[in-house]
Structure formats: structure tokens, C-alpha cells
Amino acid sequence: MTRTQVAIIGAGPSGLLLSQLLEVCGIESIVLERQSREHVAGRIRAGVLEQGTVELLRKAGVAERLLRDRLVHEGFELGFSGRTLRVDLHALTGSAVSVYGQTEITRDLMEARAAAGGVLVYNARDVAVAGFEGEHPRVAYSHEGRRHELACDFIAGCDGYHGICRRSLDPAAMRSFERTYPFGWLGILADVPPAGPELVYSTHERGFALCSMRSESRSRYYVQCPLEDTVEAWPDARFWSELKGRLPEPVARAVVEGPSLEKGIAALRSFVVEPMQFGRLFLVGDAAHIVPPTGAKGLNLAAADVRVLHQALAEYYRTGRRSALERYSEECLRRVWKAVRFSWWFTSIMHKFSEDRLDHRLQLAELDYLAQSRAALTSLAENYVGLPFDRPL
Numbered sequence: 046m047t048r049t050q051v052a053i054i055g056a057g058p059s060g061l062l063l064s065q066l067l068e069v070c071g072i073e074s075i076v077l078e079r080q081s082r083e084h085v086a087g088r089i090r091a092g093v094l095e096q097g098t099v100e101l102l103r104k105a106g107v108a109e110r111l112l113r114d115r116l117v118h119e120g121f122e123l124g125f126s127g128r129t130l131r132v133d134l135h136a137l138t139g140s141a142v143s144v145y146g147q148t149e150i151t152r153d154l155m156e157a158r159a160a161a162g163g164v165l166v167y168n169a170r171d172v173a174v175a176g177f178e179g180e181h182p183r184v185a186y187s188h189e190g191r192r193h194e195l196a197c198d199f200i201a202g203c204d205g206y207h208g209i210c211r212r213s214l215d216p217a218a219m220r221s222f223e224r225t226y227p228f229g230w231l232g233i234l235a236d237v238p239p240a241g242p243e244l245v246y247s248t249h250e251r252g253f254a255l256c257s258m259r260s261e262s263r264s265r266y267y268v269q270c271p272l273e274d275t276v277e278a279w280p281d282a283r284f285w286s287e288l289k290g291r292l293p294e295p296v297a298r299a300v301v302e303g304p305s306l307e308k309g310i311a312a313l314r315s316f317v318v319e320p321m322q323f324g325r326l327f328l329v330g331d332a333a334h335i336v337p338p339t340g341a342k343g344l345n346l347a348a349a350d351v352r353v354l355h356q357a358l359a360e361y362y363r364t365g366r367r368s369a370l371e372r373y374s375e376e377c378l379r380r381v382w383k384a385v386r387f388s389w390w391f392t393s394i395m396h397k398f399s400e401d402r403l404d405h406r407l408q409l410a411e412l413d414y415l416a417q418s419r420a421a422l423t424s425l426a427e428n429y430v431g432l433p434f435d436r437p438l
Contacts, residue, residue, distance in 0.1 A: 049075045049164075051358065052184045052197040054172060054210055056085050056165055058147060059330040059347040060203035061154035065105040066355040068161050072362055075195060076158075077169040077186055079204075085167070086155060090147035092259060093118075093244070093341035095431030096140050098348040100438055107153045116144040116258070121429075123395075124247030124254075124293045125412045131243075137419075137426035146259045147344055172209050174200055177326035198325065201354065203347075205331040211318060214326075219318050224389070226313040226337065228252070228396060231270040231279055237303040239264045240296055246339070247292050248412070250405055252397040254291035256300070264301075269396055272312060281305050313337040313392065315385050320374035327354055327373055334381045339395060340388035345431060350377050356436065376435060387428040 051067055053060045056078035064074045078085060094102075094115075102108040119135035135141050158165060169186040176182045177200050184195040202210025239258040247254045252269035259265055268287050270279070281304060289297040316335040321328045330347030353376050357369035394408050415421050 046183075046194045046196050047075070048196045049073045050197060050362070051075075051199050051201060052077070052182070052195050053201045053203055054174070054184070055202070055204035055208060055332075056080075056167065057088075057203060057205065057330070058150050058154065058344060059351050060201070061151065061158060061165075062101070062105060062107075062348065063201055063203060063329065063351045063355055064163055064165075065107060065154055065157050065161075066101075066351065067358065068158075068163060069105060070355065070359040070362070072358060075164045075166065075197075077172055077184065077195075078165065078167050079169055079172065080167065082155070082165075082167045086148070086151060088148060088151065090344065092144055092146035092149070092344075093257075094143040094145055095345045095348075096142070097352070097431050097434060097438075098345050099143055101348050101352050102150070102153075104438060105154075105157070107150075107157045110149065110153055111143070111145050114145065114149070114260075116260070118142050118144060118243050121244040121246065122241070122296075123412060123415070124245055124249075124296060126409055127293050129245065129293050129296065130412070130416045132422060132426055132429070134426050134430050137423045138430050140430040142341070142430055144258060150344075172204075174202075174210060174213050174326060178324040180325075182325045199358065200326045201329055202326060202332045203329045206316070206335055208332050210326065211328055211332050214323055218323065219320065222315075222317045222319075224315040226315075226392065226396075227272065227398065228269050229272045229274070229310045229312050230255075230267045230338065231274065231276075231284065231310050232265060232267040232308070233281070233284055233305040234259070234307040235264050235266070235303040235305055236262060237264050237301040238262060240292075240299040240301070245292065245296050246391075246395055247296070248395045248397075248408060249291035250397070251287070251291055253395050254288055256288075256292070256296065266300075270310060272310075274310060276308050276310060279308070284308075311338070313339075315389055317378075317381060317385060319378060321350070321377055322370075322374040329354060333377075334385065336385055336388040337392045339392040340384065340429065342384040342388050346381060346384050349380055349434070352434070352438065353377050379435075380432065383428070383432060391425075 051074040245256040257265040
């Protein structure tokens with residue numbers, strides 16, 4: 046039987062980041078991932094980073110390329126009623142966000158773990174967790190035709206919404222909260238310059254649209270679509286036409302069309318499970334909570350969980366005290382619920398939920414109020430750049 050201090054299930058950004066931070070603190074870990082290394086490295090996800098996430102990556106020693114290549118955005122635009130409203134994040138909060146693709150973060154973390162000699166087991170099948178309610182957790186898995194068992198002090202479930210860690214828990218021991226939204230996002234990636242220097246979130250009587258980017262030469266665009274739609278029903282020509290039709294005219298004119306490199310439809314949901322700790326097993330990121338992508342909180346919330354957990358583990362191994370570990374769930378959930386609220390609110394004012402004309406007018410009235418109220422705009426900006434943490438990094 047192999048032994049480590051922390052067994053990490055899942056080699057996405059949260060699992061890799063936790064492993065890297067534990068390494069910095071002198072704590073051993075082994076990461077198990079059911080997918081191949083190539084699959085993990087090729088996942089294309091969002092990349093709007095709060096400053097707190099940037100600082101965490103800096104502490105982990107993996108921010109060199111991020112700091113060199115990122116796009117720093119001190120604001121974004123809201124499109125409605127044929128016009129745009131710029132939300133000046135820096136003027137309202139003194140902070141900003143960074144655009145740097147999650148694929149690049151994963152690459153940086155993979156390279157750092159390899160350089161440090163970190164143990165990552167890809168293609169780990171039939172993972173099973175046990176013993177976490179007592180003092181001796183263990184993880185069993187199959188790899189290259191053999192069954193293995195891993196003894197550990199703690200288990201971190203960084204294996205996402207469909208992962209084994211949450212599914213291994215007694216349903217009676219937790220409460221789940223979930224809301225599914227009656228639409229999806231159709232997104233494309235294209236090697237064309239962005240429509241502007243900052244993100245544009247636009248609402249229209251036909252639905253929501255978003256102009257985003259991964260770099261100065263690669264753009265990411267989204268339109269709201271029915272959940273039952275298929276990618277095949279959206280050839281590139283239809284997508285570009287619909288996108289431009291939902292944007293204020295000056296933004297639409299700036300859109301550069303090009304062939305899609307990647308295209309997909311994503312469902313939107315809000316989901317939270319309480320608590321996030323079960324004995325010596327801790328749920329991290331999407332294993333414990335999902336938010337609509339509107340507020341760009343998914344990756345940042347996962348990083349916030351990692352921040353709290355690695356600090357608590359470092360305190361335990363340094364002093365033997367478990368008080369910080371016992372507060373993990375409470376501390377994380379305070380932030381999670383605020384992000385769930387913000388993501389729900391932002392989604393609710395920017396998307397078309399029905400054919401009811403009153404609903405659309407109420408959305409426009411709220412956006413117009415934002416345009417006239419510095420207090421309301423400050424609240425939006427504070428949530429967008431990321432709320433402060435309870436403890437310093």
C-alpha cells in the first residue's frame with residue numbers, strides 16, 4: 046500500500062493548484078485523475094481571473110507566464126437598449142481582473158508539478174474513497190490493469206460535479222440546492238481579434254450575447270440559445286448573424302468574423318451542497334458548487350476553496366491544530382453563497398427567460414438604474430472583481 050499525506054482526486058486546475066501549494070508548504074500529495082493527461086490539458090474553459098486568484102497562483106510559483114501574457118481588464122461593458130455602459134472596475138473598486146485561459150493555467154500547473162517531481166496518476170479508473178469519517182482515509186483505484194490502494198491523512202475531492210467523491214457520501218448527511226436555467230450558452234472560439242479591448246455583456250429582446258477573448262488574436266463569443274438546440278443547427282454564418290443582431294451597433298460593427306475552431310452548447314445551473322467537509326474528506330470547486338458562467342465565478346470560487354483548504358492543512362501539519370480544518374466548510378460557503386447570488390442576479394438581468402414583455406422592460410429598468418447609480422454600479426463591480434477574504438494569504 047502506498048502512503049501520502051493528502052490524496053487529491055481530480056487533476057483539473059483546483060486539484061493541481063492544491064497539490065502545488067501543498068508542495069510549497071512541504072506537504073506531500075498524490076493526484077489521481079480518471080482522464081488522460083492529453084484530455085485534461087486540452088479542456089477549453091473560461092479565463093477571467095480575480096486578483097485573489099492571480100495572487101494565489103503567484104504564491105504557488107506558477108504565475109510567471111500569467112503575469113507576462115495576461116490581459117488586464119480594468120472594466121467591462123454592458124449592452125442594452127442599443128447602447129453600452131462601461132463598468133469602470135478600477136475606478137469603483139481600485140482593482141481589476143485578468144484574462145488568461147484556463148487551458149494555460151492547467152499547462153502551467155502541470156509543468157510545475159512535473160518539475161517538482163509531483164506524483165500524478167492519469168487514467169486512474171474505478172476510484173473509491175473510504176475511511177474518511179475516521180482517522181485512516183484510503184483511496185483505491187485501478188491503473189494499467191492493476192488495483193492499487195493509497196493510505197492518506199486527508200482526501201480532497203477536486204473531481205467536479207460528476208466526480209466520485211460527492212457520490213460516495215451518504216445523501217442524508219448533506220443538503221443540495223439546485224436551480225437549472227431554461228436556456229444554454231452556444232459558444233464559439235475563433236482566431237480573430239476581439240470586438241473591443243474589454244468584455245461586452247449584452248441583453249436583447251432575442252436573448253443574451255457575450256463578446257469575450259482569450260488573447261489579442263483569439264476571441265470567444267456566446268449567444269443564449271434553447272437547451273434543445275444542437276451545434277449542427279448553428280452553422281457559423283447563422284451564429285455570426287445572430288451575435289451581431291444582439292449587440293449594440295458600434296460593437297456589432299467591430300466584430301470580425303472567422304471560422305470557428307471550437308463550438309459547443311453548455312447548460313446553465315446553480316448548485317450548492319452543504320456541508321463541504323465530511324470527516325477527513327473535503328469537497329473542492331465544482332464537486333461542491335456550480336454557478337452560471339455569467340459572473341465568471343466558477344474557476345475563482347474553486348481557487349478560493351483551494352486557498353482556504355491549503356491554509357488549513359498547512360496549519361494542521363505545522364501545529365497539530367484542526368480548528369481551521371473544522372471551519373473549512375463554513376468559511377468557504379460564506380463566499381460561495383455570495384457568488385451564487387451574484388451569478389444568479391447577473392444572469393437574471395441579462396438573459397431572456399420568457400416572452401413576457403414586462404420581464405424585458407424590468408431588466409432594462411434595472412440596467413438603466415445601474416447607469417444612474419454609482420452605489421449600484423459599485424456593488425456590481427465589487428462582486429465582479431471578487432469579494433475580500435477573511436484571512437490574508
